[in-house]
Amino acid sequence: MKFENNNKEVIKRITNRSLKTNKIRNIFAILAIVLTTFMISSVFSIGISYVENYKTMNLRIQGTTASVALGKPTVTQINKIKDLDLVTYIGYEISVGKVELHSLTKSRTKIIIKHSSIDNFEKQTKPAISNIKGKYPTEENEVMASRKALEFLGKSDSKIGDKIEVPTQIDGKAVNKEFILSGIYTTYGIVQDTGYLLVSEKFIKENKLSLEKDGKLLITLKESSKDAAPEILKKDITLIGNQKFSYNYDITYSLSNTVIATAVIAIIIVLFIVLSGYLLIYNVLYIAVNKDINFYGLLKTIGSSPKQIKKIVKGQALRLSLMGIPIGLILGAIVSFGIVPLAMGTLFSGAHAGAMPTDVSFNPFIFLASALFSLLTVILSCRKPAKIASNISPVEALRYTGANIKKKKDRNTTNGGKLYKMAWYNVFREKKRAIIVFLSLFMGIITFLSVSTFLCSLKVENYIDHYVKSDFTIQNIKAAKGKIDDAFIEKIKSIEGINTVYTIKASSLQLEMNNDVLLPTLNEAYRRLGQSQSQLKEFLEAAKKDTSLLSTSIIGIDDKLIERIHKEAKEEFDVEAFKRGEIILIDSSSYGDKYKDIKGDLTIKNTKTRKEGIYPVQVFKDNTRLLPQGLPARIGIPTIYMSTSALEKLNQETNNYYIYIDVEKKYDPKINMELKKMSSNRGVLFESKSEKTEEFNKSQIVMNVFGEGISIILILIGILNFINVMITGVNVRLKELAIMESIGMTKNQIKKMLTFEGFYYAGITTILILTAGMAVIYGVGTLTREIADYAVFTVPVIEITSVIIVIFIVCLITPVILFTNATKKSVTDRIRGIE
Numbered sequence: 030m031k032f033e034n035n036n037k038e039v040i041k042r043i044t045n046r047s048l049k050t051n052k053i054r055n056i057f058a059i060l061a062i063v064l065t066t067f068m069i070s071s072v073f074s075i076g077i078s079y080v081e082n083y084k085t086m087n088l089r090i091q092g093t094t095a096s097v098a099l100g101k102p103t104v105t106q107i108n109k110i111k112d113l114d115l116v117t118y119i120g121y122e123i124s125v126g127k128v129e130l131h132s133l134t135k136s137r138t139k140i141i142i143k144h145s146s147i148d149n150f151e152k153q154t155k156p157a158i159s160n161i162k163g164k165y166p167t168e169e170n171e172v173m174a175s176r177k178a179l180e181f182l183g184k185s186d187s188k189i190g191d192k193i194e195v196p197t198q199i200d201g202k203a204v205n206k207e208f209i210l211s212g213i214y215t216t217y218g219i220v221q222d223t224g225y226l227l228v229s230e231k232f233i234k235e236n237k238l239s240l241e242k243d244g245k246l247l248i249t250l251k252e253s254s255k256d257a258a259p260e261i262l263k264k265d266i267t268l269i270g271n272q273k274f275s276y277n278y279d280i281t282y283s284l285s286n287t288v289i290a291t292a293v294i295a296i297i298i299v300l301f302i303v304l305s306g307y308l309l310i311y312n313v314l315y316i317a318v319n320k321d322i323n324f325y326g327l328l329k330t331i332g333s334s335p336k337q338i339k340k341i342v343k344g345q346a347l348r349l350s351l352m353g354i355p356i357g358l359i360l361g362a363i364v365s366f367g368i369v370p371l372a373m374g375t376l377f378s379g380a381h382a383g384a385m386p387t388d389v390s391f392n393p394f395i396f397l398a399s400a401l402f403s404l405l406t407v408i409l410s411c412r413k414p415a416k417i418a419s420n421i422s423p424v425e426a427l428r429y430t431g432a433n434i435k436k437k438k439d440r441n442t443t444n445g446g447k448l449y450k451m452a453w454y455n456v457f458r459e460k461k462r463a464i465i466v467f468l469s470l471f472m473g474i475i476t477f478l479s480v481s482t483f484l485c486s487l488k489v490e491n492y493i494d495h496y497v498k499s500d501f502t503i504q505n506i507k508a509a510k511g512k513i514d515d516a517f518i519e520k521i522k523s524i525e526g527i528n529t530v531y532t533i534k535a536s537s538l539q540l541e542m543n544n545d546v547l548l549p550t551l552n553e554a555y556r557r558l559g560q561s562q563s564q565l566k567e568f569l570e571a572a573k574k575d576t577s578l579l580s581t582s583i584i585g586i587d588d589k590l591i592e593r594i595h596k597e598a599k600e601e602f603d604v605e606a607f608k609r610g611e612i613i614l615i616d617s618s619s620y621g622d623k624y625k626d627i628k629g630d631l632t633i634k635n636t637k638t639r640k641e642g643i644y645p646v647q648v649f650k651d652n653t654r655l656l657p658q659g660l661p662a663r664i665g666i667p668t669i670y671m672s673t674s675a676l677e678k679l680n681q682e683t684n685n686y687y688i689y690i691d692v693e694k695k696y697d698p699k700i701n702m703e704l705k706k707m708s709s710n711r712g713v714l715f716e717s718k719s720e721k722t723e724e725f726n727k728s729q730i731v732m733n734v735f736g737e738g739i740s741i742i743l744i745l746i747g748i749l750n751f752i753n754v755m756i757t758g759v760n761v762r763l764k765e766l767a768i769m770e771s772i773g774m775t776k777n778q779i780k781k782m783l784t785f786e787g788f789y790y791a792g793i794t795t796i797l798i799l800t801a802g803m804a805v806i807y808g809v810g811t812l813t814r815e816i817a818d819y820a821v822f823t824v825p826v827i828e829i830t831s832v833i834i835v836i837f838i839v840c841l842i843t844p845v846i847l848f849t850n851a852t853k854k855s856v857t858d859r860i861r862g863i864e
Contacts, residue, residue: 040337043328044344047321054313057753058346059353061309062403064746066357067364069303070399074365077392088157089217091277095120095153095247096255097262098275102246106266110246115254115261120149123233123244126199128226133181137512137712140178140224142197144233149247163189163212166229173212178224189213195226199236222712260564303402305476305746308469311410312753314346318414325418326425335419342415343408350407354400361399448778452785455762470794473744474832475802479809481825486813488823489725495819497718498655499531499689500697501704504714508535508582508660512713513685521688524703526696531593533657534585534673535686538633539576540666542569545629546646547579547666550619554665568663576636581666582659583633585676585683590655597653610644610675617650619667624648633669635680642679644671657687744832748839755787755844766848776852783844791840795833 048055088094099106111119128140145154150165166173172193179185184193191210198204208226216225233239240246250258262274318325325338457463505512522530540547555565572578586594588608595604606612613631617624627648634641659668676683692700701717708715766779810822
């Protein structure tokens with residue numbers, strides 16, 4: 030009968046002393062644990078921070094959390110809406126008037142005065158604004174102002190409690206009103222041409238304004254109700270006069286493909302990190318047990334049980350975790366707090382840059398989960414080594430080499446004696462160890478190449494070629510009247526250094542329903558949004574009664590621009606017929622893959638002047654991206670592109686929508702300053718190719734540092750695994766190599782054999798990279814296209830070549846260096862020492 034010696038203190042002492050005598054092993058193990066913990070915590074922390082900040086940015090640009098608006102609602106309508114199981118909360122705004130100042134008219138800017146209900150301000154507006162100081166007004170003479178409003182009033186330095194005089198129109202009457210500033214806040218948007226003044230409920234009552242006459246109801250829907258809401262509201266709420274529900278869903282709501290693709294890439298990276306970390310920790314502990322196997326055999330001879338030996342091995346691993354995990358978490362937190370503000374500040378430009386927060390989402394759960402996962406990885410990693418140490422008998426411990434060598438039948442001595450064949454046999458005689466080396470090297474390298482592919486696909490040249498077609502672009506966001514007039518365009522043309530000015534006009538006109546051109550695009554739109562055919566039929570029935578539902582934006586393209594589009598486009602169309610107004614274009618994105626089957630004519634009407642025209646339609650895939658997006662229209666109603674001259678025959682009151690400007694390069698900085706100033710004075714959006722390039726380059730630097738930093742660490746993990754395995758391989762074979770040397774094999778022959786082994790490791794890893802690895806790289810390139818439509822799949826040839834060279838160098842020289850260091854003593858001393 031066997032009696033277990035259950036001395037816990039002795040076990041602890043042996044565990045601690047064993048740790049002290051294996052300092053190099055400890056350094057490798059702690060490094061492995063630190064790297065694994067750091068990678069998991071930093072990737073998740075930065076990823077979650079990015080997602081949260083991106084959501085906030087979209088919300089700020091949108092301006093409200095409200096999903097639906099209804100103008101001039103009645104008490105009955107409000108009560109019915111409240112009773113529906115669709116609503117999270119309801120707020121309202123009451124329009125008061127606008128500020129009347131000559132400076133605002135001149136700069137094409139405006140200041141709107143309104144009142145927000147408490148629910149509207151606190152729950153719907155507050156999440157979309159920032160830097161709030163003071164409080165919402167409660168007294169009749171108090172006002173809360175956006176910083177943009179104070180800027181337009183020339184009172185940017187105003188403080189809470191200051192008096193500001195506002196010349197305004199309230200309910201059609203001109204009034205000079207003096208307010209006390211009770212609060213200040215910052216708004217966001219694509220074009221910052223509007224400021225806001227918020228007044229109190231007492232002010233509304235004093236001026237006899239009401240929600241039913243002057244306001245609009247703002248409804249925030251439940252996420253689960255957004256798809257069903259339009260049909261339910263239409264069915265249950267009776268609208269009066271010109272009332273209609275306006276829908277304004279969160280921008281992120283329509284980005285499901287992007288979110289899925291981003292999540293897939295993130296999951297792939299995390300899985301690689303997890304598996305690489307596991308292999309590294311497992312390898313280090315496996316090596317440690319192999320090295321100390323004689324020690325564990327001796328412990329068994331003096332009465333240690335398998336359970337106690339397992340405790341010693343696991344105890345060492347857990348103590349190393351207590352050192353490595355906190356260091357990894359601290360490094361992860363430092364990187365997260367350092368990288369997130371820098372990345373968020375450079376990844377977005379223009380209005381988006383201001384709207385993008387730089388907050389770090391410090392979620393304790395991320396760091397707790399990272400710590401627990403690292404601990405779990407350590408526990409799983411030490412199970413096999415602990416099992417080996419606990420199960421081995423004292424006699425086996427003396428003969429243990431760590432290699433599970435099976436005798437092979439018919440091993441011909443002549444063939445087997447060739448060094449390259451001996452090396453091949455040595456690589457695969459311990460199959461599990463070989464698989465670990467190949468897997469570790471492959472994963473580290475392929476992660477690096479995947480990140481390189483991702484970054485190369487998103488390089489600045491692709492972005493500029495895809496999105497920024499001219500040196501400068503000026504956009505009148507809503508095609509508002511007077512923002513870009515003919516005098517403004519003539520002034521641009523007169524600037525020295527400008528080569529070409531392309532003008533694009535816009536007008537809202539009405540289409541006539543037909544089954545050949547319009548019905549297919551409606552079908553496609555409803556299909557994409559998951560809407561039923563019955564919902565489409567309801568819309569078509571409504572359009573018969575109210576033909577204004579078929580209104581859309583008609584974009585007028587000047588002759589010079591359409592010639593450029595024709596020259597750069599991959600698909601042909603009759604450019605001369607377009608210029609004569611004999612055909613119109615519709616972008617193929619409205620129709621899906623079968624757009625080439627669309628043929629027919631479209632009737633376009635000007636309901637004000639009763640002018641109309643019938644135009645043959647060509648559906649055209651615009652790879653040039655020079656055709657701008659149209660103004661908002663009903664779901665499935667396409668934007669129409671026609672020549673400017675044809676548009677002006679239908680409607681003489683068109684508004685300038687876009688201006689593309691190309692210049693001589695040497696004049697770029699000077700023209701940039703002048704156009705930016707002109708655009709600012711008009712309240713229109715200005716974009717410069719040189720500025721975009723510079724901003725994107727900054728973001729690329731951040732992405733490169735972070736992305737390649739992660740992948741280089743993973744390559745290092747792979748190389749460390751290889752070195753660790755080779756250390757094990759050389760150490761456990763020291764007796765074998767010494768005996769081979771004693772029977773006549775020279776050190777040079779042994780070194781050649783080990784070099785061949787390294788060559789096989791490098792060669793097989795290279796084959797894996799060029800086969801399975803290329804499939805992974807292609808997959809990453811495809812997913813990148815889902816995240817960014819400007820991405821161009823690029824095989825990272827330089828990176829692949831460089832990494833293969835590095836792997837061959839490491840794999841070829843590491844075994845030789847290890848053997849040289851391990852065999853400084855004579856053959857006799859080495860055999861005696863091993864025994």
